[in-house]
Amino acid sequence: MQRNPQLNRNGELQHLLSIDGLPREVIERVLATADSFIGVTEREVKKVPLLRGKSVFNLFFEPSTRTRTTFEIAAKRLSADVINLNIAVSSQSKGESLLDTVANLSAMQADIFVVRHGSAGAPYLIARHVKPHEHVINAGDGRHAHPTQGLLDLYTLRHYKKDFTQLTVAIVGDVLHSRVARSLIHGLTTLGTPEVRVIGPQTLMPAGVEALGVHVYRDMREGLRDCDAVVMLRLQNERMRGALLPSAQEFFKHYGLTADKLAAAKPDVIVMHPGPMNRGVEIDSSVADGPHSVILPQVTFGIAVRMAVMSMVAGVSA
Amino acid sequence: MSLRITNARLIDPASGRDAMGDVLIEKGRIAALDGDARAARAERTLDAAGRVVAPGLVDLAARLREPGEEYKATLESEMDAAVAGGVTSLACPPDTDPPLDEPGLVDMLRRRARALARARLYPIGALTVKLQGETLTEMGELSESGCVAFSQANVPLQDTQMLWRALQYAGSFGFAVWLRPAEPWLSRGGVAHDGEVATRLGLPGIPSFAETIAICTILEIVRATGTRVHLCRLSSEAGVAMVRAAKREGLPVSCDVGVHHLHLCDIDIGYFDSLCRLDPPLRAQRDREALSAGVADGTIDCVCSDHTPVDEDAKHQPFSEAAPGATGLELLLPLMLRWGAMRKRPLAQTLARISCDPARILGVRSGRIEIGAPGDLVMFDPEGSVRLTPDALKSQGKNTPFLGYELPGQVHATIVAGKVVYERE
Numbered sequence: 001m002q003r004n005p006q007l008n009r010n011g012e013l014q015h016l017l018s019i020d021g022l023p024r025e026v027i028e029r030v031l032a033t034a035d036s037f038i039g040v041t042e043r044e045v046k047k048v049p050l051l052r053g054k055s056v057f058n059l060f061f062e063p064s065t066r067t068r069t070t071f072e073i074a075a076k077r078l079s080a081d082v083i084n085l086n087i088a089v090s091s092q093s094k095g096e097s098l099l100d101t102v103a104n105l106s107a108m109q110a111d112i113f114v115v116r117h118g119s120a121g122a123p124y125l126i127a128r129h130v131k132p133h134e135h136v137i138n139a140g141d142g143r144h145a146h147p148t149q150g151l152l153d154l155y156t157l158r159h160y161k162k163d164f165t166q167l168t169v170a171i172v173g174d175v176l177h178s179r180v181a182r183s184l185i186h187g188l189t190t191l192g193t194p195e196v197r198v199i200g201p202q203t204l205m206p207a208g209v210e211a212l213g214v215h216v217y218r219d220m221r222e223g224l225r226d227c228d229a230v231v232m233l234r235l236q237n238e239r240m241r242g243a244l245l246p247s248a249q250e251f252f253k254h255y256g257l258t259a260d261k262l263a264a265a266k267p268d269v270i271v272m273h274p275g276p277m278n279r280g281v282e283i284d285s286s287v288a289d290g291p292h293s294v295i296l297p298q299v300t301f302g303i304a305v306r307m308a309v310m311s312m313v314a315g316v317s318a
Numbered sequence: 319m320s321l322r323i324t325n326a327r328l329i330d331p332a333s334g335r336d337a338m339g340d341v342l343i344e345k346g347r348i349a350a351l352d353g354d355a356r357a358a359r360a361e362r363t364l365d366a367a368g369r370v371v372a373p374g375l376v377d378l379a380a381r382l383r384e385p386g387e388e389y390k391a392t393l394e395s396e397m398d399a400a401v402a403g404g405v406t407s408l409a410c411p412p413d414t415d416p417p418l419d420e421p422g423l424v425d426m427l428r429r430r431a432r433a434l435a436r437a438r439l440y441p442i443g444a445l446t447v448k449l450q451g452e453t454l455t456e457m458g459e460l461s462e463s464g465c466v467a468f469s470q471a472n473v474p475l476q477d478t479q480m481l482w483r484a485l486q487y488a489g490s491f492g493f494a495v496w497l498r499p500a501e502p503w504l505s506r507g508g509v510a511h512d513g514e515v516a517t518r519l520g521l522p523g524i525p526s527f528a529e530t531i532a533i534c535t536i537l538e539i540v541r542a543t544g545t546r547v548h549l550c551r552l553s554s555e556a557g558v559a560m561v562r563a564a565k566r567e568g569l570p571v572s573c574d575v576g577v578h579h580l581h582l583c584d585i586d587i588g589y590f591d592s593l594c595r596l597d598p599p600l601r602a603q604r605d606r607e608a609l610s611a612g613v614a615d616g617t618i619d620c621v622c623s624d625h626t627p628v629d630e631d632a633k634h635q636p637f638s639e640a641a642p643g644a645t646g647l648e649l650l651l652p653l654m655l656r657w658g659a660m661r662k663r664p665l666a667q668t669l670a671r672i673s674c675d676p677a678r679i680l681g682v683r684s685g686r687i688e689i690g691a692p693g694d695l696v697m698f699d700p701e702g703s704v705r706l707t708p709d710a711l712k713s714q715g716k717n718t719p720f721l722g723y724e725l726p727g728q729v730h731a732t733i734v735a736g737k738v739v740y741e742r743e
Contacts, residue, residue: 005589020518099634119636120520121590142638144520182520206517207525 005127013312015127015136017185018145027190031155033308034301040077041303048205050316051080052113057100058084060139061117066275067139067149070299071114074306080112087113102126110134112310122145137314143177148309149274150183152302153231154191156294159301160270161228164188168195170223170265171214172255173233173282174204176244180274181233182212199223200255203244220255227265232257232273232282240281248281258284270294319735320344322360323697326371330687331670336560341371343693346735349636351689355720358686364738366697372669373685374406374437376676378574379550380625380647382439384430385423386415391627391714393427396647397436399713401732401740402649404696405623406437407677408685412444413471419444420454421463428464436696436739440680442469442496449473454484457493466680467548469496472597474532476502482539489545494679496548499557500524500598509638511553511601516585521637524599526554533560540569548679549573551624553598555608562617570678573617575609576624577653578644582606582719592633592640593719596624613671614661620676621657627715645715654726655700659726665700672723693736702728 002168004021008014013026015045040048056075058068068084075082087101112135115123120142128137140146154164161167169188175181175198188196189212198209199217210216217223222228240248262269271283279285288295321343321660326349330338341348342355350358363577380400383391400408408422410427412418424441431439443465447453457468470487488495505528510516512523533549537560540547552558552575561573578596583606587594594600612618626643635639650672658668677685684692703724708716732740 090642097631097634098636117636119638121638122636124590125592125634125636141636142520143522179520207512207523208514208517212516212518 005124012315015123016140016147016309016313017123017136019147019150019183019190020145022190023085024190027151027154027187028246030151030305030308030312031109031158032033034155034304034314037304040307041300046077047079048077049079050311051075051078051314054080054314055109056112056114056310057105057110058081058082059087059105059113059115061087061122062084062140064116064140067116067159070302071277071306072140074303074310076115077303078307078310080310081299098122098125100130102129105135106130112137112314114139116140118142137309137313140179143182143191144181146179147183148302148306149180150187151309152298152305153184153272153274154187155301155305156272156298157229159297160279164191164193167193167228168226169193169229169231170197170199170227170235171231172220172257174235174239175200175209175233176206177236177239178202178233178286184231185212185214197223197227201245219298220261224261224264227269229270229272230257230262232271234274234276235282235317252281256280256282256284257287259286259290272298275299319736320349320360320362321364321693321733321738322355322358323366323371323695324356324363326366326369326697327374328687329370329666329669331373331666332674332686333688334666335666335687336666339511341687341695343733343736344428346693348574348687348689348693351687351692354481364731366698368699369697370665370700371695371697373673373687373695374732374734375404375650376680376685377405377408377625377647377672378622378679379576379674380405380408380410380623381517381627382410382412383627383666384414384427387557390629393430393669394434395714396625396627397431397434398728399647399711400437401734402712402729404651404698404732406694406696406731406732406734407440407680407682409440409442409680411442411469411471413449413473417444417449418442418465419447419449419580421456421459424460424463424465435737437734438684439722440466440682441558442467445470445488445495446475446480451475451477451480454487457488458491461491461493467494467496467572469550470498472498472713474498474500474502474505478535482542485539485543485547489543489575493547494548496550497536498550499529499536501528501531504528504531509595509599510587511583511584511599513602515587519587519590526556526601526605529554529557529598530560533557537564537569537571544570551576551598551699552609552612552618553601553605555605558608559611560705562612565617572619574620574622574676575613575618577646577650578624578719579606579619580610580621580657581653582611586719589635590637592635592637594646595637595640595642597642610657612659614663618637619679621650621654621671622676623647625713627713628717630716633717644718645711645713646718647713648711649720649725651696651698651729652704652727653720655727656725657708693696693733696729697731699728699730700726704728
């Protein structure tokens with residue numbers, strides 16, 4: 001088997017491809033580094049010169065506005081030059097291969113590639129072929145991983161709950177197709193969270209998900225009992241009606257997060273969502289906008305976490 | 319033309335013989351053994367001191383990519399690979415472009431192969447026109463032009479009534495049907511075994527029951543028709559158990575496994591290694607153990623290379639988009655020797671699965687060393703190991719998860735019909 005391609009010989013972050021296989025110390029260093037950038041985002045001049053003169057290429061083979069924007073803001077706050085490439089509508093549709101696209105961009109002196117791709121593992125393929133001074137950050141690959149989202153979820157949990165070794169966290173909905181869920185599960189288990197639950201119908205659970213270290217619940221009220229945090233997953237439109245689910249309404253009835261269901265959790269439970277939300281499908285507006293929701297702070301933390309990751313792979317974090 | 323081989327460790331898996339001896343080939347057939355061979359005159363003599371001489375290998379699945387896919391490989395390159403790997407007879411599945419569904423195509427392919435004068439080629443004809451599962455092919459005509467069986471290759475027959483009719487028709491003339499058991503709806507979109515590894519990597523899965531449901535369907539139709547069926551490329555523990563029970567019941571079924579599946583499992587995908595994308599997918603460790611045990615106890619009749627040369631670009635893709643398959647002609651012997659050593663089996667028993675056993679399924683007399691059998695032999699050094707590099711492979715397909723491995727079984731010479739068709743420099 002190949003060596004863990006994310007770490008260099010000194011055990012430092014060379015690329016960020018997945019939380020799976022990241023040592024605990026590296027995750028903790030990302031969270032600590034993000035702390036130092038929270039201050040920057042709150043200043044009047046929201047910039048530090050850590051990546052001055054460096055180029056960050058946002059390579060999005062799949063459309064995304066939100067994630068691409070947060071990476072762009074993070075890179076700009078580190079003073080990097082940012083180039084956005086929406087490959088979904090450019091060279092790939094002209095038949096250029098993935099590696100040719102990357103080789104061309106590499107010839108334009110890239111330092112960091114932020115990659116989103118519809119196929120699991122695509123960032124690994126790119127990471128195997130870039131030059132040693134170039135770094136790859138996975139911004140979501142198929143169902144596999146979305147490590148910066150997972151890290152910002154961890155950051156949020158740590159901010160509100162402090163000690164991972166005392167937590168019960170429930171992840172609800174379409175785990176089968178969710179890279180967000182996989183990344184968060186690996187992060188939580190690595191940091192020693194004793195109880196990670198996944199809640200959803202069997203059609204939305206991948207085979208052998210228990211092997212990732214989670215407990216599976218079909219009944220939402222039972223699964224939410226005494227939880228410290230609830231992470232709702234986005235349900236894609238095309239999956240709301242078909243072989244996986246009969247209708248969005250029925251899904252909401254069983255697995256939509258309402259104030260009533262949330263009452264089974266601890267009184268100080270926090271509610272998270274990676275966005276964009278489907279109100280009335282996976283989450284009720286009263287909960288999304290209610291006192292337990294930390295959905296908007298997640299977005300703010302996301303920028304600091306992405307700044308931390310970029311500075312760490314570039315080897316310029318303090 | 320006569321050829322004598324002396325001082326050989328002569329292994330005939332069919333009889334279990336494993337002893338020093340000599341062999342003489344005359345007019346393309348084995349004419350004498352041991353003392354008689356030593357006493358006879360021969361135009362050429364090969365000294366096999368320190369080496370094993372065994373029947374040339376018989377491979378039930380090698381894609382040669384002709385006609386239509388010459389950018390992946392050519393008949394010439396792949397026939398070179400076959401004899402360099404000690405393979406003297408091979409069956410090629412009909413999934414060429416166009417598929418082998420017309421006697422003219424089969425005829426041309428065989429003529430090209432004969433002109434190259436390397437390994438013997440046994441084409442498997444398409445069971446349905448263009449493999450589309452709608453119209454039966456002219457099996458009688460195809461058989462006359464040289465097809466030894468009929469198959470859908472890796473293209474599943476969705477329509478079970480068509481499958482029933484195809485087996486009835488083929489059985490009427492005594493033709494065997496070779497089927498890859500894969501339920502098409504359950505396999506749809508999947509690229510890896512539906513288990514922990516696929517879940518971790520976020521790869522769409524193919525459950526093991528995609529195979530067992532298809533086997534169940536096929537066996538029911540075999541019960542109804544009595545047609546002889548060969549099941550290709552088993553991949554699961556449950557599949558092996560079903561074939562074991564079917565054989566005990568006395569059904570006319572046989573089966574094979576691809577040699578990679580005896581060594582690898584889904585864990586070997588590691589960080590999305592597209593060289594481990596195979597069809598059927600590599601399954602779990604316990605499936606690999608069951609396949610291995612099935613080959614050992616004879617439930618699985620034989621092992622094939624499932625040779626699938628793929629061009630480099632088609633593997634330089636994210637796992638799900640990469641073309642499935644591995645090059646195999648030159649790995650069949652080394653990987654079988656490695657398997658035999660791991661299971662501590664006598665060499666003759668290991669070689670049986672890649673010589674006399676597949677020959678029996680093909681219905682040919684190759685794969686054995688006895689007077690009158692075809693003079694097809696391989697001479698190899700069972701101890702000497704070879705480091706597998708892209709340059710060392712004659713096949714145009716360099717796609718194998720075993721690149722960089724040291725593997726046993728250096729082939730020194732390959733003989734087809736008494737002619738030396740490969741000799742290591």
